[in-house]
Amino acid sequence: MAYYNPESILTDAQKAPCTFELAVPGLAPLNNGSAIEHGTKLDLPLWMAEMLAVSKPAGPSSTSLVSLDMPPALGPRVLNALSADPKSVELRAQAQWFYGLGERMLDLFEEEKTVELLIDTFKQRALEIADKSQNTRSTQQGGDSGDFMGGLDEMERQLFRAAHDGSNAVKKWFESSSRS
Amino acid sequence: MALPLPPGLTPAEVGFLCEMELVTVIPRQRLEGLELLGGPTQPMIPPFATPLPLWLALLLKKQRRANISPPGWLNVEALTHILDFETDERTADVFSPSPRLPQPTSTAPLEEDPYLAHDALELSPPFLKDAATAQAQDDALPYHWLELSHLLLTHAADDFDDPDAVHRLLRDLREVRMSKLRKGFRVLDAGAGVKMNGMGGMEVAEVRGFVGGVVDGLRINRSREEARKEEEAEQRENGLGSSNYRDDEDDDML
Structure with missing residues (x-):
């Protein structure tokens, strides 16, 4: 840290x-x-x-x-939901820094399974983020994916921003270089 | 933290570096050699082809003082060939390879440190010579393919035989390669890597933020991962030891 x-x-x-x-x-x-x-x-x-x-x-x-004790964000209910379908859980509603919390708590508790579950969740959600970041119009202007950003924890938001910034910068360079 | 720029080159910087690439120019007017920071340019004597940096070539093109002859890989035939390679099922999980490396120059004078001798430097993709000139290898995409082709197509479209078809092929190529890269995201792991051989500078710059973020994020409980890796390494060592033992046995039997 x-x-x-x-x-x-x-x-x-x-x-x-x-x-x-x-x-x-x-x-x-x-x-x-x-x-x-x-x-x-x-x-x-x-x-x-x-x-x-x-x-x-x-x-x-x-x-x-x-x-x-384990905080409710890492309680059995949330973990079961995550193992059922990682993409459907709103991590932000559980904890603003969900993965950070998990990391700190699992340093203290020996739970190999939960670590695996969190890593797997992160991977699957990262793929979803990569896809969603390509068309931001749908994520920003509501629809059911308007909740998508609301369900991301802070680390995932940074990831979303990074993915979006990358393709945006390329687009910007293409536009600026065609003008001059 | 205080640095506002992310680590690595941004797409704008990659695009800027691309303008240093040499392209082949067919001059319409005479121009003496210029003393530039990157070295002197050859004098332009029409109608002999001359290598010039891309930025200078584009400037002269805009002033109608020169024509740019596009590199060998930037025409319909070569691009179709590369696109076939990219979409072939047998090569579905690799990018089309980058241009061949030049022959290693192993005849360096050994008096000084051989690594510092100028002619002993081994060149690798971003610094390959002739990637964009008319002598460029025509069956491989160089490091700056995306930027270079975009710049040439927007500013020197009339030097192409069929700019629209080239443009279409390039767009297809970009999409195919992007979706391959996306497939690669699936195997990202704290210790694993995506094989990105043959990827261009702009493509790397585009996904750097995301891939870096994922790999950093996957280091949840890094100490635990390391402990497990140590365990695995130990097991592997044990496995190796037993196989050695078996080899010995075989030898005995022989």
Whole structure:
């Protein structure tokens, strides 16, 4: 992760559900001021959740401060839908930086199958993006593909833009070179 | 990050570089040799054909001081031949090959570093000589085929025998090759590559952003991929070891 890259900062700011294993009086501001007890559930940004889940407090108990759960965007419902048909899922509705979230979470969880599924999803959707980026008129002026851009996560949008910019620049050069 | 341009050449830059290619010009007027940054040009004496950089040739063409004779691959017959190759089922997954490389110049003087000697430089597609002159090889598309043919067809159409047919063939070629490239996207992977031998500069510039984005994006969990690759490499090594063992056995039996 690049330090000054706003994209990775925004990726890290996405939230994951955490369950506190211990009472942590010092972190009460996180819970709107009310005390954090054993079993309190909170949605914390990834960067903080990871720190809390990995760090172990000194003392007799061997558990970490919080236990981290998979965010709903990577829950079984979404994953099943993705394995059924990657192109029909609106990833943006799940998480703005869906793949980034998946990458960060799967660094912590050992789930080979989910990794495979995400990679496969990305590949199939990338093909769709390559095709759709060739005629942007239909994607921008609505119709059912008007939702297409709305369903792309931020990384896929950049891909769409890159594919579109490429063919656009070629078109532009062709036009400008025929004029002069 | 701060650089506004994407990595690699943009299509406009590729088009600009294409204008450095030498084309064959048939002058109508005398012109002394010019001292240009890219080297001196030959003096133009009508009616002898002279190689000139494309930009200069187009300028003279516009002033009606010269005619451009199109390269060997840019006529109906050669293009039909190349298009047949591209659409043939047997060669469905390769692009038509780029022009032949010149003979390697291995007789370089070895006193200095042979890699730095000027006549020892090996040329490869973007820098091949004579790709656009009348001496060009007529059964292969050079690196700048798309840009060059476009420039010649728009600015010097009257130097072609049948500009419309050439134009049509070029459009077909472009579409066939684009759809081949698209097929190649399907096998993109974090470690895999698309074979792009024979692709032109403009085609590469067009898809660079997309292909780069996909390959970058596929590096989800790169560390895990690497771990798996190491595992695979280990397995392969083991496999190799066992086959060696078997070879030994064979030897013993003999």
